[in-house]
Amino acid sequence: MPKINVIAAGDCFINRDLPKGTEFEQLARFFNQADVRFCNFESTLCDTTNTLFPAASSGGTWAQTHHRILDNLSALGINTLSLANNHIMDYSHAGLQMTTKHLVERGFKVAGAGNNLREAAAPTYLETQGGRVAMVAATTTFHDHNRAGEQTPDLSGRPGLNPLRVETVHQISADALAVLKQIAQSTDINAELAYAAQKGSLISDDPDQVFYFGDYDFQQGPESKSIHTLNAHDVERIFQSIDEAKSQSDLVMVSLHSHQMKLGDAHTPPEFLQHFARQCIERGAHIFLGHGPHHNRGMEVYQGCPIFYGLGNFIFHNLTVAKQPWEMYELLGLRHGNRVTDVLDRLDGNGSKGYKKHREYWTSFLPVCEFEHGKMTSLKIYPCDLGEGEHRHTLGTPRLSSSLASLEMFAQLSRQLGTELQFGEDHLTVSI
Incomplete structure (x- = not known):
């Protein structure tokens, strides 16, 4: 061959x-x-x-x-x-x-x-x-x-990309975990999760082993590290x-x-x-x-x-894009009177930060x-x-x-x- x-x-x-x-x-x-x-x-x-x-x-x-x-x-x-x-x-x-x-x-x-x-x-x-x-x-x-x-059998598929999801659990000490639980109890960060658990609709493989803190997962362990699983x-x-x-x-x-x-x-x-x-x-x-x-x-x-x-x-x-949606202008604190060049100036700080530097x-x-x-x-x-x-x-x-x-x-x-x-x-x- x-x-x-x-x-x-x-x-x-x-x-x-x-x-x-x-x-x-x-x-x-x-x-x-x-x-x-x-x-x-x-x-x-x-x-x-x-x-x-x-x-x-x-x-x-x-x-x-x-x-x-x-x-x-x-x-x-x-x-x-x-x-x-x-x-x-x-x-x-x-x-x-x-x-x-x-x-x-x-x-x-x-x-x-x-x-x-x-x-x-x-x-x-x-x-x-x-x-x-x-x-x-x-x-x-x-x-x-x-x-x-x-x-x-009921619906067609959805257009998109081929994903390889990375599932992350952050391992921390018992003391650090206790602090997170205290914060969760005094705020609404886990309010929706608590409501789902109360109603029996919380979907989780093992909620007793993983503590959900907003969008992040934590567990107690001997050393602080992030554990990534595909x-x-x-x-x-x-x-x-x-x-x-x-x-x-x-x-x-x-x-x-x-x-x-x-x-x-x-x-x-x-x-x-x-x-x-x-x-x-x-x-x-x-x-x-x-x-x-x-x-x-x-x-x-x-x-x-x-x-x-x-x-x-x-x-x-990346520094010569011709158009950007309103979300980018808003993110950078710009208004309707601004232009894409203003977006790029903010992104790279006129050459003082970002990729160009x-x-x-x-x-x-x-x-x-x-x-x-x-x-x-x-x-x-x-x-x-x-x-x-x-x-x-x-x-x-x-x-x-x-x-x-x-x-x-x-x-x-x-x-x-x-x-x-x-x-x-x-x-x-x-x-x-």
Whole structure:
């Protein structure tokens, strides 16, 4: 069987044309050396006539752009996209359906969202000269109403994303728990729960072991920590999709969008994410593509397969959004007389805070993975620059970098995960 090459990029938050020139052409040549050219699409392709309604809540900034922007991704050679992320539902069900319509009509292979849960969880397939490639996509970061719904004998399913729910219980000392209970007794924070318990309608697996404090769950334990557990139904659904993909393709990719981090360190994946990624490989996936925190994270090679815990940013035009709903204006203390530029000024403090101020958002990396007979035979990591220090109307556009300095932290983070990287002239390599 011929070889299959995969190039993976991180979050694509695009809303303006990429400048065409030498750097763009160089990047396009780079992508087109591979069969699979992946990124996570973090926007919606809504029309410009304001006929679609913004959702009441968003993934942060409401992400919207015109479908003509896809010309840029096509020209780069991108062909495979994950839609499972915290922005795909920014313009509700109609926004998702219009986005999917434009992407599919343009020939992009997409996964992770759909008209119902079965569709959102289904693998997508890309035919290449080296074989058939499948991708399953999900996310742990979403508003609950963004989840796709399954069909029932009575009703059709609900459009949305493929969820991987993270259930969290905070373990604290007996003294700390007593304080929370005292607060709950003297306020109305648990009034609805108490009423449900009184009427016998409280739905809980074990209310005696878990103390509910508003929207948060606590339990007594010997040390203070947060315990994260993946929803068993979601895990099994994703594993079934991997099984299906494995039976119908030569190479299986799993994409997971996850903002969660370990102890406030965005560069470090939490234990549940590492455990899940390894389980995906054990189930039959050949490559795990993690993204979401907008930071580079390290990688590991597990059972001969690459696991990327954070691919960082690829295209990050978060400071040139053209429209925002009233909720964003209100959140920032703005009024009807203000404009989107005022929103952006508030968000980045005229460059003094937010994303623009921090270098880690504007350097990234692009891995090139080669597979033969389902086994990884080569892995090279190339540096990518998104224009650190530029004006916000030019910031966030990718180009290949000639400096390996930005990959030093990536190498260090990977070493902490047990993977040694070797520095070459213009890339890092991993011993296979």
